[in-house]
Structures are given as structure tokens and as C-alpha cells.
Amino acid sequence: MYVHRLKTNSKVIGMKQTLKALENEEVEVLYVAKDAQDEVTTRHIELAASQQIPVVYIDTMEELGSVCDVEVKTATAALIK
Structure with missing residues (x-):
């Protein structure tokens, strides 16, 4: 929906x-790769929850990087207000 x-x-x-x-x-929307390490993404997810920001999970870091038009794997990304 937000991808x-x-x-x-x-x-x-x-x-x-x-x-x-x-x-x-x-941040308007947070994107998190499902295969990213929890210790990497936990703080991001907690902050998003505390600010009532939607979190969209993408299957892999490779897919998230591709959606963001970068040639590297990406654990997190965000839309800016």
C-alpha cells in the first residue's frame, strides 16, 4: 500500500x-526488512510505535533496497513528512 x-x-x-x-x-511511514537482525530494527520499531507511525514490513533487505532504488541491501527506510 505504501511501498x-x-x-x-x-x-x-x-x-x-x-x-x-x-x-x-x-517520519510518516517506517519500512523494515523482515530478514534484518532484530537488534538492528527493534529501536526503530519501538520509536515508530510510540509515535503511532505505521510500520510496513518488506520480505527481504534486498527487496527493500530495490524498492528504494539503491543497489545495496537495506534494513530500514522511511517516508519523510
């Missing part, structure tokens, strides 16, 4: 950039 927006809307890609955007309350 197509990653190609056209403002976004951040990667753990550090996504976490920073979450901390600054700039």
Missing part, C-alpha cells in the same frame, strides 16, 4: 538516517 511511495516521495534509507529521522519526529 510505491518509496519511489516518488521524500525518504531516508538505512539504519542511521532512519533512526535520526524518527528521533526528530520527521
Whole structure:
């Protein structure tokens, strides 16, 4: 539902950039790869929940990277408000 927006809307890609955007309350939707390590994504998911931000799970880090138009695997990404 929100995945197509990653190609056209403002976004951040990667753990550090996504976490920073979450901390600054700039995130509209959080994307998390299901195969990413829990210790990598837990903080992101907790922050999203506390801010009532929808979390969309993508099957693999490779697929999330592809949807974001980057050539690397990606654990997290986010649409920016």
C-alpha cells in the first residue's frame, strides 16, 4: 500500500538516517526488512510505535533496497513528512 511511495516521495534509507529521522519526529511511514537482525530494527520499531507511525514490513533487505532504488541491501527506510 505504501511501498510505491518509496519511489516518488521524500525518504531516508538505512539504519542511521532512519533512526535520526524518527528521533526528530520527521517520519510518516517506517519500512523494515523482515530478514534484518532484530537488534538492528527493534529501536526503530519501538520509536515508530510510540509515535503511532505505521510500520510496513518488506520480505527481504534486498527487496527493500530495490524498492528504494539503491543497489545495496537495506534494513530500514522511511517516508519523510
